[in-house]
Amino acid sequence: MEWENRPASLPETNAFPLTSHLVNALLRRGYDVVVYTNSNSIPEPIVLHDTHLTVCVSLEMKQPGRRFYKQEIEGLKQHILAYPADIISAFWTYEYAWAALRSGLPTVVSVHDVAYKILLKQFDVFRFVRFLMNEIVVRKTKHLVANSAYTYSILPAWIRKKTTIINNFYPEHLPDLLPETIVKGNYIVSVVQGFTKRKGIPLALKAFAKLRQQHPKLEYHLIGINYEENGLAHAYAKKHNLAEGVRFLGCMTSDELFKHVAGAKVMLHPSEEESFGMAVLEAMVAGTVVVGGKKSGFIPKLLDYGKAGILCDIRSAAAISEAAHRLLADASLRDSYERHARRFAAQHFSEDVIVEQHLNYYNNVLGKTHQPTIAPEAKAQNNVIAKASMVANVLGYTFL
Template structure:
């Protein structure tokens, strides 16, 4: 059985011999790479389909049981309805066929997969209509239109959380199964046994948008500094680099004291910062899942998230695996972070509870098994790996 996986893929964290070679920059999403690694570890042959703006011609890379097919992406794809990108990827899928395709996100990657006629399951990691309502611009309109085509044509859908599922219409729900996101088994191997907590809290967010709500995070930290004058605030992710939108806002509001604007960083470096942080503050107003919170739970870094921020309350077990706050109120966020910094017993309790809840509900072993069982159901037969599953997980550098 050869399983195809289509979506944004971080090539440098794939479990293959080429991770240290010169690789083109791709539209990266770590979860897709972790899923590919999990399939390889279980003995499946995998063909991954992704794209890049850095290549002039389609590229195919192979290592062991993994083949990566990289198609082209041209500038400003939304203006062309992603038609070039969809067709270029479709051709790659036909030239390098898999028995079955798992497509991440309901956009161009899934559209290309559906055009091949191969059995395809499309994973929904957001709800395009909700995003369009919150960010009503032409790009999100195009994304919603592609999502409409994909969801209408797909026979099998996965929602990454009950929150995502509950936002779907009745017809879409009828062909959708809920399977949560997961953290990779290798994440615990990345934990440093000698790590020590630094005197900082951290927020990891991709974008300085109304949805990510970094403004209120900065205001909450300014309140925290009155109680903890030596505490620092690390901002990591797109738009949080020096000179970026987050710093521009902070300077205008006189909120830069103690703030380090770190911007985008490699996955492993971000995880180390999370492990060494006192608290992960997640001021986002809405999340379909919340992967960074899950990673913090595995790292035993207590978290503070929004009590009405999409799936976040469920992910934090309604306050039992992390504290919940009103993200519209900087005072509320500052209060909850301050509780963790001031109460060592509470801190240790939540660190342990967060890890336990993550392990029992969102581990690779639990979630990937659900995927494979569902794929077997879709295909009407058992999925047979090409090699025996190794006794020990392969280490991802």
């Protein structure tokens, strides 16, 4: 997030990029913001202050799911009551939202996944606990925001009645990271968090093996959790003789990742389902054409139904390989997709477009219009903001 004076004592917390993007967007627009999050690396709760930003960090204990996050919820609630805001935006329908609702303050809960669908695909104790927490939260809350039309469409009808759709967005600084001339490397890329069947990487590796027969010097770069060298994905690739030409790069900073994606000729996004698809959106902004699933949740809409990228049957290694080959063999085709994708992303998913929707919705919930603490142009003239780490999961907006 953006701090005028970043404290050295900022601990590791549960981080989610979209939360930090929204915090930064509100700060740039002159609002005071309170962040409520937690950490398992501190001995006691802490509160960090900046001129217009307060970060409250409560404790996260070991194996919180066994206790239904009882202590975490209580700690978050106490911080919310001690440092209240006019309205709280809680990301995800789990412990953060539950704590915000228990505080009694006006709360908007964001739905970024559908718990029962995840439980069906990954049935274990942890997911079952999360499913039960989700059921409690969606029943208690009055105001829900779905992060896409797809997420909204698979919610039960009684939940949709109190849900509005506000898409995810990319931060305004993202295009500024790109050089004037982007030099494409001889590689394709996937950005994935977690090596599971629903992410589709095993099939993508098989598709790449086929693709490399036509493009023998091409590399496939895998980025994200479980995709480091000698990690889970690498072990799978070696076991099935699919590691040749594949580089396992693991995690990167968000800026490094964006630049690396910008240097790729094609992004493969073989996920079976996406409630939104931030990796795809960032590739669109970066000018890298995407191959995604024609039935993969929100991906068809995000790729403008095939105008901003190629949609195929991502359950077929042959279909993925054929789509990628079409793009690799035709630079003008890639350029056409990339130009449309950038325009489409800017028109529908930019910070300016989406943050305005958030602010209008918060005003509707509160029944009144609030102005920023200071004028945005005055904030900009200060020119003393520096980026800091992502730490937020529950936001409180203070309108003075």
